[in-house]
Amino acid sequence: MTFELLASDFYSYENLLNEQEKTAIAELRHYLETEVKPIVNGHWEAATFPHEIVKGLAERSVYSYAWEETKPFENSAVFRGFVALELARVDASVATLVGVQNGLAMGSISVTGSAEQRAEWLPRMASGEVVGAFGLTEPTSGSDSAQGLRTVATRDGDEWVLNGSKRWIGNATFSDITVIWAKDAADGQVKGFIVPTGTPGYTATKIEGKQSLRIVQNADITLEDVRVPESLRLQNANSFRDTAKVLRLTRAEVAWAAVGNSVGAYEAALRYTKERVQFGKPIASHQLIQDLLVKSIGNITASLGMVVRVSQMLDEGTQKDDHSALAKAYTTARMRETVAWCREALGGNGIVLEYDVARHFADAEALYSYEGTREMNTLIVGRSLTGFAAFV
Structure with missing residues (x-):
């Protein structure tokens, strides 16, 4: 198939x-x-998920690009970024x-699982046979997850008993497994568990009324014994710290997704204005429309330069938390500007799904907030620059 560079x-x-x-x-x-693309507006409006794309993406190896049992980075990080x-x-x-399945769920197993766990779960997830979710955020614990987790894991012989709740868990209404992060009652340290969603006491309830990422099936999860x-x-x-290793790898790809969301809005605006x-x-x-378009492509180009370099650093083994944090904070802020300018270029039609920009405009708000808010990522970078932690 012929490859053509994106005009954006x-x-x-x-x-x-x-x-x-x-x-x-x-x-x-x-x-x-x-x-x-032909089906997303309908699903966005109905807040439903097109389950057929799970296999369709698997057939194009999207879930297996990042994680393999012995070579976690078979493809370049820059390539994986362009996929996002x-x-x-x-x-x-x-x-x-894909970010939840490939980055967070498979990433957790690849980075923190045993060789046996990787061999058992990753091939099935890469094929789309098993869909995963990632349970870290809680109703009362988001930005303070490092200290504020209230979900508890208690050892009982050869088993662990999990009690607590999770919120905003993507894929969780239909996932086969969810990686649950909980504090060990014995030592207070955070540990991870692969929880089959059919396990007694596990309940996932869809979060209704979202105005962003409406296709994503986010859920509240309750864990009762x-x-x-x-x-x-x-x-x-x-x-x-082990949880953070997974988040560092996925945060940069969220930055790439923010650039992609900007590109989608820009391309729709450019097409419409022509x-x-x-x-x-x-x-x-x-002139005023060209000004909006030029400011948009400027944001996209600057953001692309940043995420490309961050991914190159990941390939080189030099990427640190503050590098991915700056990329996530910067690109999502520029995305917010870009989708607003693109919506402005369409006038009243900018709020209608038919013209695509409205969806990108609304979805930007979720990308701006998840995988660490701009403020939290700013504080990660600020700590790196000054040596002072200013989180509280």
Whole structure:
């Protein structure tokens, strides 16, 4: 399949990809444009999830790009970033599905699981046979998850008993397993557990009334004396530091998704302004519209430069928490500006799903908040710059 650079990739960063990676991007782009994009507005409006895309994405190896048993980074981080961008360019909810499955759930097992756990679960998740979720955030614990987890795990012989609750858990209404993070009642350290969602005492209830990422099936999870065997405890997750290793890897890909969401809004705005005629000519020929478009492509290009470099640092083994935190904070802030300018360019039509910008505009708010708010990521970077922790 022929690969063509995105018109919104103004400085041609995609040329950093090798030919195999370009072919994979071209195939994914074709699938998303022909099979996914035509259905997302309907599902967004109905707040339903197109389950058929789980297998469709698996057939294009999207879930197996990052994690394999012996080689967790078979493909370049820059390539994986462009996958996240491509997904979010079509729909941020689809990018979130993959981010939860591939980055958070599979990532938890790959980074903190044993060799036996990786061999058992990762191939089944890569094929789409098993869908995963990631249970960290709680009703009263979000930004303070490192200290504020209230879900408790109590050892009882060869089993663990989990009690507590989780909130905003993506994929959780239909996931087969959920990685639950809980404090060990004995030592107070955070540990991870692979919890099959059919386990007695596990309940997931869909969160209704969302105005962002409406396709994502977020759930409240209740854990009441949920028993899991020691074999389902992630064997290398012994403190929140191990949880943070997973978040560092996925935070950079959320930054990529933010760029993709900006690109989706920009492309829709550019297309619309070239076709929309007012005062006898396309509104794209008006100075004020061109100003909005140029500011948008400027934000996209600057953000792309940042996420490309952060991913290169991951490949080099030099990326740190503050690097991914700055990328997430910066790109999501620029995304917020960009989708607003694109909505403005469409006038009244900017709030109608038919023209695509409205969906990107609304979904930006969720991307701006999850995987660490701008403020929390700013404080991570601020601590790195000054040596002082200013979290509280």
